[in-house]
Amino acid sequence: MSEKYIHSVAINLQRCRGCIHCIRHCPTEAMRVRNGKSLIIPYRCIDCGECIRVCPYHAPFGFTHTLDSIAYLDNIVVIISPEFYSQFSTKYSVGDIQEAVRKVTNAKEVWDTTYAIYLLENALLDYVNSSHNLPLISTYCPAIIELIQVRFPTLIPNLSPFKSPIEIMGQIIREYWSKNYSNEKLNLVYITPCPALASYxxxxxxxxxxxxIGIDNIYLRVKKELQENKSEILKLFYPKGILCGTLGGESQIFNEEEAISVGGIEKVVKVLEDLERNKIQEIKFLELRACEEGCVGGVLNPENYYLAKKRMHSIYKNLDKEKIENTNLLKDIAEVHISKIVRMSPISPRPIWKLDEDINKALKKMDEMKKILQILPGLDCGSCGAPTCASLAEDIVRGNAQVYDCIFLLKEKLWEMAKEMEELSRRSSSVILKRREEENEDQ
Structure with a gap:
């Protein structure tokens, strides 16, 4: 594998105990345990953060920028996603939270992604009503995009052709900045709830x-800075877009029987398997999220996601929607044409099963894998440090493991060696006894 991948999940080896929680829960078999420590296979990892969620020793972690890394910058504009608001008590307004973020980051402006969600809603409705390639799969969650690239490449044509809200918002802000501050360099900062978005x-x-910056890296500072002033919302804001931080928020524009919302990587995998088998019909839109309850369940969010979900709906309910719509700032932003929110580069499959660049060598390795699988027990216990017997066979032909990493084969080998040692000991004893008898007879 010559491709280079950028990831935002890393392993703290000092904390890692070599348990197999991570390899059991990884949806793409990207985790291994070797020499008593976990490691990540880059071309398989989708940065979903399941290893972070399940590890009892907190060895995996999300690797993002910190506040110190942007402290020296000027002309900072911060973008926050809707679920960020749910990390704080509802006694603070959306404007209060934006103002606290502005102070903590020393930013000139603070935006969120709700306006981009407004643009996406209109585009999705038009596309679904005119497309025959249904159901359309949301590209809101980058971990889902990568999951489909790795495990379900036949479903890539079903992915939405539109950019994510943060990409759209980044483009809008850059255009706005170039119009109003053409001589100054913009430093755009995003506060993310998950490592998948960071890598993307x-x-x-x-x-x-x-x-x-991960929400976990800024949460305490913002919480300390918060003041209950009922501050005005700083920038363009679409009230309904705030619900996209929770599961079901994106599909709310469709009728109930037209869309399905699924959260949690294991549940999503089952839905995608059913979709491949043509078991899901008469559905126009699939809102899939790697995290339970949507982005409020992101692994970099400090707050409990059920509590965050309640807060999100409470925030939306208490917003003065009419006032917001009448006082939205930045009316000078030109209408965003549909072409600006369409993804320019195609989404391609990720070839994780490419055993060799040479097709003949790859076929030979596949034959080796089949032979190795025939001698492996097929229990998929994970004790070898690989999630399944098939993945161990793959590791062996790639040169990253050996057949006796399987404890069952090792046990059989040790048993055979013990029997051979016993037989050798018996023969040696009989020879020694015979020689002693011969020596006694000579005397």
Missing amino acids: LKENKEEGVDFV
């Missing part, structure tokens, strides 16, 4: 952001 934005910088 690092890989797609053309219209994206310059720095990505």
Whole structure:
């Protein structure tokens, strides 16, 4: 594998105990345990954060920028996603939270992604009503995009052709900045709820952001800075878009029988398997999220996601929607044409099963894998450090493991060696006894 991948999940080896929680829950078999420590296979990892969620020793972690890494910058504009608001008590308004973020980051302006969600809603409705390639799969969650690239490449044509809200918002802000501050360099910062978004934005910088900070890296500072002033919302804001931080928020524009909303990577995998088998019909839109309850369940969010979901709906309910719609700022932003929110580069499959660049060598390795699988027990216990016997066989032909990493084969081998040692010991004893008898007879 010569491809380079950017990831935002790393392993703290000092904390890792070599347990197999991570390899059991990884949806793409990207985790291994070797020499008593976990490691990540880059070309398989989709940064969903399940390893972070399930590890009892907190060894995996999300690797993003910190406040210190942007402290030296000027002309900072911060973008926050809707679920960020749910991390704080509802006694604070949306404007209060934006103002606290502005102070903590020393930003000139603070935006969120709700306006981009407004644009996406209209585009999705038009596309679904005119497309025959249904159901359309949301590209809101980058972990889902990568999951489909790795495990379900036949479903790539079903993915939405539109950019994510953060990409759209980044493009809008850059255009706005170039109009109003053409002589000053913009530093765009996004506060993310998950490592998948961080990795996605690092890989797609053309219209994206310059720095990505995890919510966990800024949460306490913002909480300390918060004041209950009922501050005005700082920038363009679409009230309904705030619900996209929770599961079901994106599909609310469709009728109930037209859309399905599913959260949690294991549940999503089952839905995608059913879709591949043509078991899901008469559905126009699939809102799929790697995290339970949607982005409020992101692994970089400090707050409990059920509590965050309640807060999100409470915030929306208490917004003065009419006042917001009448006083929205930045009316000078030109209408965003549909072409600006369409994804320019196609989404391609990720070839995780490419065993060798040479097709003949790859076929030979596949034959080796089949032979190895025939001698492996097929229990998929994970004790070898690989999630399944098939993945161990793959690791062996790639040169990253050996057959006796399987404890069952190792046990059989040790048993055979013990029997051989016993037989050798018996023969040696009989020879020694015979020689002693011969020596006694000579005397």
